[in-house]
Amino acid sequence: MLHPMGDSDLRVEAVLAAFDSTSFVTARQPALQLEMGGIPGDRHFGLTRVTGGRDRAQYPPGTTLRNDRQITIVSTRECEAIASALGVPEVLPEWLGANVQIDGAVGFTSLPPGSRLVFPSGAVLRVEGENEPCVKPGRVLSQANPGTDGLPAAFVIASKGRRGIIASVVRGGAINPGDSVRVAPSLQRAASELG
């Protein structure tokens, strides 16, 4: 597991966004410019969000919450591990609706909630928690691998603990491919670490 206190060798491999509101699938971008609500124009942009089916167990439909699902981040190695477990050639960040693809992170999905990801521009993201797998990316995988049965359900199992994290913006700024990423612990505990 990644240690939230230590120096890291995380690196941004790619940045992506979903500017087409009809699909959660993202497309590669030259850079992201984050505001307090997330990525302007992206389907998850907003300071608040209204609850949907995924939140049914916690909240009545139509409840307004602070938006903590602004940014989706996946790790290259975890995507490779999912692909390997499913016996498919690849699992692309696009198919997971990822906004940031991180390289060099084993155990990325296990980063403790509240951890901060600090980018060279000064942008800071807060880790909200594991992005729990649902069947939708598995359906996209099925389209990419015709003739393979049962991928949606298998995806949910194979990607548990590897599907990346949800994050929200603490401080706006740019995220660029090639950026190094520092992992800092939560809030005040970060004071002596962030220097």
Next chain:
Amino acid sequence: MLHPMGDSDLRVEAVLAAFDSTSFVTARQPALQLEMGGIPGDRHFGLTRVTGGRDRAQYPPGTTLRNDRQITIVSTRECEAIASALGVPEVLPEWLGANVQIDGAVGFTSLPPGSRLVFPSGAVLRVEGENEPCVKPGRVLSQANPGTDGLPAAFVIASKGRRGIIASVVRGGAINPGDSVRVAPSLQRAASELG
């Protein structure tokens, strides 16, 4: 330490706010009505905040951040433990700038960042992390205990790990004295727990 998955017997003992902008000291209120920015009229209200001295190690002064210091919560038992360690009769939540005083919580300050506090009204707070002690409440303690030397510095040491937490609003609603409080784990992991 409190277990973030379990049923809890936490109870709201008192609610407080700082409507006088000249001091961080809070005053008891009949109830709080939380909005997405916190407590309207309170000195910490806002969706964003501008960094000050406490943030110097992390951010340049005047940086705009998402406001994760909206609500301060302390535990009755931890306040008693601080008073006992300092040899003073009492440490009031008011002097710590608390907005919510919780009864029945041993190890409250150690609640993991990202945990949710769920109130009967439907209001939900997110635990941001431990509120790191500074000398200001110790100065108020000195005024309440004339003739006692060194309380500001002693307070910082005695209240480490007991000074309560900072929280932010996930969902607005009322918080009333006597409310029971449910502790739920972070984000998606909460789905099966919150029912």
